[in-house]
Amino acid sequence: MALPLTDEQVLDVRERIRRVAEGQIAREGISAISLRSIAGELGWTAASLYRYFASKQELLSAMRIAAHNRFADRIEAAHDSTANLWDRSRAIGDAYLDFAETQPAAYQLMFAYDQEDKKDPPELQRARKRSSLTLTTYVVEMVDAGLLQGDPVVLAHAFWASLHGLVVLRMAGQLDHSPPFDLLRRETMRLITRGARA
Template sequence: MAVLLTEDQVLECRARIRAVAEEQFATRGLAATSLRSIAAELGWTAASLYRYFRNKNELLAVTRAAAHDRFSDRVEAAYASTTDLWDRSRAVGQAYVDFAFAEPHAYQLMFAFSQPEAEKTEALRVAERRSRRTLTAYVDDMIAAGLVQGDPVVLGHAYWAGIHGLIVLQMAGKLDPAMPFDTIRHEIMRLVTRGAQPPIGEAGMARRHVHETPSPPASAMPNASTEHPGRIHKEPS
């Protein structure tokens, strides 16, 4: 007779399954990961996992949603940590980079995997929208204050594309050791920020004088200092 679990026990079991699934999806890939392989690592029977997830697609969606939510928690906390807009952009960027290197499997599940809409849970759709919002919320503020100009979605994605590409290169061990991660990161952010700043004489300049020579906000996604060795596993995508 099956033992009835409390709600807390069910949540704990689901969290254990997600943790193993996250690691296997990221390191083995989707095709080589199955409920059977996950159950084997847990020391369970494959049938026991069906008590918690209907199939692999549902487990992948739920695991990816949890990764997006942890990411958003970290970035939103950074956003709320200061009201200075340049400092906020730096804090958001630092939080982004810290998450990527602290949770490389989760980061890969978020950005290197995709699922057909029909296979997504509603929780995953909500989590994806929330994490996408972190890419533009601080940019909205900077545009409203006249510090930068442009479409916040486009500008937020420009920052994101620059730092994401750099993180992937670092994780893959492709960066020249003579060219540290931080050096390239700051240059990317400097160039994007300079290009987005209003020309001299525009109204926004009146609000920029106190930050006339910012070290460009390690903006959207900064600072991964050299503490982050950045090796994700053997084959980051």
């Protein structure tokens, strides 16, 4: 093979590599992933991957972007699944938890806090913002409809952080001797909407 690849073909190969990596990460976990194992599955050598990604970090970044977009797709689908705003918020919460449960590696990739690179590539920044925005929209709608009151952006972050907090505490094995997760989730969401003050 010596004929140069078009930009499109390069993108295709990048995507193929990313898919293989995602498969391994889903099967074996994040820490088990290596350039050699990815290349092996492609019948290649680790060095070949450097034609398509400048580093492992850049490959992980691409995977993060894809994960964010898959996530946002799910949330948006849940958003569009019903017109009733209370049902909608419930559906979005369900979709959120379903994503975290069925694609834990992708979820961890999205919200990993050990990333060395302080400078995210612009596309990742955009993907992050999309995830964030998707989780804000429905709250804005609820505030507009008069179902909730307060700054919708702040409110959305409260819902998001609570759900995320529960998910990662569970992933860290910190909720093993706590009340059932479903109960915690339901009650936490209820508290934010209604409060706990006596």
